[in-house]
Amino acid sequence: MNIPTSPINETRSKAALFDKHPHIWRAREKPVSENKFLLGARVLDEALHGGIATSGVVRIASLTGIGEITLFKQVLTTHRAHKLRVFIKPPAQLQAPWLSNLGVDLEQVIVVLPKTDQEALWAAEQCLKSAACHCVLLWNNTMEAKAARRLQVAASHNDTLCLLFTSPHHQGASFPITLDLTLHIRDAKLVVNIIKQRHGWPVSDIVIPHSWTPNNHAIQAAMQNNKKTEPALHSVI
Amino acid sequence: MLWAYFYCYQLTLDAYKKDDGFTDCETPAVVYHEQGNQVVQANSQAIKEGVECGQGLAQAAALCPHVHILAFNREAEKETLLFLAHRIYPLASDIVIDSHNAIAIRLDNLLQYYGGLDALWHVLINELHSAGIHFYFSTAWGVEAARLLAHNKTNSYTDNKESITLLLSRCKLEQTSLDSKTIATLAKVGVRQVGQLLKLPIHELGQRFSNDTIRYLTALRGETFPKYVLFRPSISFQQTKTLSFEVENTQHLLPSIKTLLVTLEHYLRARNLLTSSIFFQVHFREEEPLSIEVNGAMPFATQKDWLALVELKVETLLLPEPAVAISLTCQQFEPIKNDGNDLFSHRFTTVAQKQLIGKLKAKLGDDSTLHPKAGNSHAFEGMTVNQVEETTPAYTADMAPAFLFLQPMPLNLATRICFGPIRLQTQWWSGTASKKDYFIAETSHGVRLLVFKDAKACWWTQGVYS
Incomplete structure (x- = not known):
């Protein structure tokens, strides 16, 4: 027997369906407690509700050389130590001493140098699906939404993190990924903009102190102190 | 002593059929012997069309215009036979490769292990059938007698001496290995069947015929046992396959590669071995052979694992001209280590890592995947x-x-x-x-x-x- 359903009932039942859907986040809800990796910068971690997700694709749009990898130092070094960190198509030759200084175990690092962006995407997908990787770092400026979706699915199904580095000029369309960030340097501090995050609002202008190279502060400080102090004992008056 | 003799009368056809995977009833095919200008092997479809072994090419083509003709190559048949011997070797120790199309296996020393002739026989026959080989067979007390019975298409196995004698005596002299002159001489005195010949006292024959004839006859009677070189399997794996057509597209190489890998898998599994490196050579008519080395990050045996890697490698391959043959060599083997640490989850990661690196290297080239290490320099x-x-x-x-x-x-x-x-x-x-x-x-x-x-x-x- 067919009971004719009124249009109002139908919309209500659909709404109820959406209400229960676990993948739809509503702004009135509190952030879902997911597994997260802390980045180590308090302000940023708060804005991200406890760090970056342990799986999925994170897009970082920044210039190369502003400490964009160093920002993820804690993620790269402290978690899932027995799994690989794969660098796919890095902008230049990756240096082992730098990795050691960062605290990454060199045994767990592989560098993949594909000839084309297409091959790079293939390699990234294979790495994400292999269940052997902790994190895949991919440099790509020609990514499309479909490819990003593929990587997102591969990463989230296999509990792997994918850091996608793009140049700030190529950050065009919004991608179906976990987290979208832009980075730049202002007054020797790192400014992070959260363009998009799952289960949360975008946040802009998060300023965090950032130090990713050795500097001359020690010498400068010594010079400053030297000026203030009395003439040294051994100097001839 | 008890020997089984398998006369593989259409090895070339069997090898051809196995490669292309089509069934016997689809295309009529014959094997043509150029020197003798005669058809030496014909499949059932060709026989149905009226083609018979011994006919010339013109007659065969006239009877069946769309017949597929394969060239007879003694070396290729011998190679197929050697592969068959490799396959049987784990089951039977004393194997004799007889000519280019027959194999003899000593049975009496195996009976104890297998618990009787029936059990042993079925093991052997199963293996031969799964290899897709057609053959005539028989058993007798020596290789010579068994050969004669197999060529006579006896197709029965027995260890009963009386029945073997009976079967032997019915054979015609033409089917023996005696030379035609001896056969003609014997025919003049009315000896046409082996039975009649065997009844004659040997010292009488010795006065009239050569030593070779007498040696053959005593072997046939089971009184002497000529020495045979037993088959010894080679240490490394090497197989060449002639392609059934000239291949221009690398994708068309894959089926042939797969059959080679299957034989490798059989070879390795029989020996409880693994390998982490295999070596292909693609042969051309003019150009130098093209070598492809495929390295797995960890040792495998199965065809599936290797094929996945080879496919990736072949994708990027460019053939300078159409390929005519492909060979597979494997020289380094590793025993299967059963250290039983399956319980550790890290092991899974290690395996996954090795698989991943193997996959990346196969697709993107060996120098595409690097492990950066700290070097010995201050610069x-x-x-x-x-x-x-x-x-x-x-x-x-x-x-x-x-x-x-x-x-x-x-x-x-x-x-x-x-x-x-x-x-x-x-x-x-x-x-x-x-x-x-x-x-x-x-x-x-x-x-x-x-x-x-x-x-x-x-x-x-x-x-x-x-």
């Missing part, structure tokens, strides 16, 4: 090496950049120095002496670069800090 150029070199002291520096450019580039940006200088003066013992003052410089966008000033006070940028 930034030599701090990272991608080959694993043991026992070299490795240096690191706080100042090492994340990425190093292949070549230093002239610094043409406005920058601010934030660290340095560090002077590296090196190679004074050789001609390429260099003196560089290194700094870390920051551009207006906040990008930090590794820059240096050379002896001529020119500024260069060499790396970047990420």
Whole structure:
């Protein structure tokens, strides 16, 4: 027997369906407690509700050389130590001493140098699906939404993190990924903009102190102190 | 002694059929012997069309215009037979390769292990059938007698001496290995069947016929046992396959590669071995053979694992001209280690890592996947090496950049120095002496670069800090 359903009932039942859907986040809800990796910068971690997700694709749009990898130092070094960190198509030759200084175990690092962006995407997908990787770092400026979706699915199904580095000029369309960030340097501090995050609002202008190279502060400080102090004992008056 | 003799009368056809995977009833096919100008093997479809062995090519073609003709090659048949012997070797120890199309197996010393002739026989027959070989068979007390019975298409096995004698006596003299002159001489005195010949006293025959004839007859009677060279399996695996057509597209190589890998799998599994490196050669008519080496990151045996890697390797392959044959060689084997540490989850990761690296290398090339290691140098150029070199002291520096450019580039940006200088003066013992003052410089966008000033006070940028 067919009971004719009124249009109002139908919309209500659909709404109820959406209400229960676990993948739809509503702004009135509190952030879902997911597994997260802390980045180590308090302000940023708060804005991200406890760090970056342990799986999925994170897009970082920044210039190369502003400490964009160093920002993820804690993620790269402290978690899932027995799994690989794969660098796919890095902008230049990756240096082992730098990795050691960062605290990454060199045994767990592989560098993949594909000839084309297409091959790079293939390699990234294979790495994400292999269940052997902790994190895949991919440099790509020609990514499309479909490819990003593929990587997102591969990463989230296999509990792997994918850091996608793009140049700030190529950050065009919004991608179906976990987290979208832009980075730049202002007054020797790192400014992070959260363009998009799952289960949360975008946040802009998060300023965090950032130090990713050795500097001359020690010498400068010594010079400053030297000026203030009395003439040294051994100097001839 | 009890010997089984398998006369494989259509090895070329069997090998051909196995490659292309089509069934016997689809295309009529014959094997043509050029020197003799005769058809030597014909499949059931060709026989149905009226083609018979012994006919000339013209007659065969007239009877069946769309017949597929294969060239007879004694060496190729011998190779198929050797592969068959490799397959049987784990089951039977004493194997004799007889000519290019027959195999003899000694049974009496195996009966005890298998618990009777029936059990043993079925094991052997199953193996031969699964190899897809057609054959006539028989058993007798010696290779000579068994050969005669098999050529006579006896197709029965027995260890009963009386029945073997009976079967032997019915055979015609033409089917024996006696030369035609002897047969003609015997026919003149009315001896046409083996039975009649065997009844004659041997010393009477000895006065009239050569030693070879007498030797053959005593072997046939089971009174003497001529020595045979037993088959010994080779240490390494090597197989060549002639392609059934000239292949231009690398994708069409894959079915042939798969059959080769299947034979390799059989070979390895029978010996409880694994291999981590296989070697293909693609042969052409004119060009030098093309070599493809496929390395697995860990040892495998199964065809499936290898095929996945080979497919990736073959995808990027370019053939200079159509291929005519392909060979597979495998020389390094590893025993299967059963150390039973399956319970550790890390092991899974290790396996997955090895599989991943194997996959990446197969698709993108061997030099595409690198393991950066600290190198034996204080200069930034030599701090990272991608080959694993043991026992070299490795240096690191706080100042090492994340990425190093292949070549230093002239610094043409406005920058601010934030660290340095560090002077590296090196190679004074050789001609390429260099003196560089290194700094870390920051551009207006906040990008930090590794820059240096050379002896001529020119500024260069060499790396970047990420």
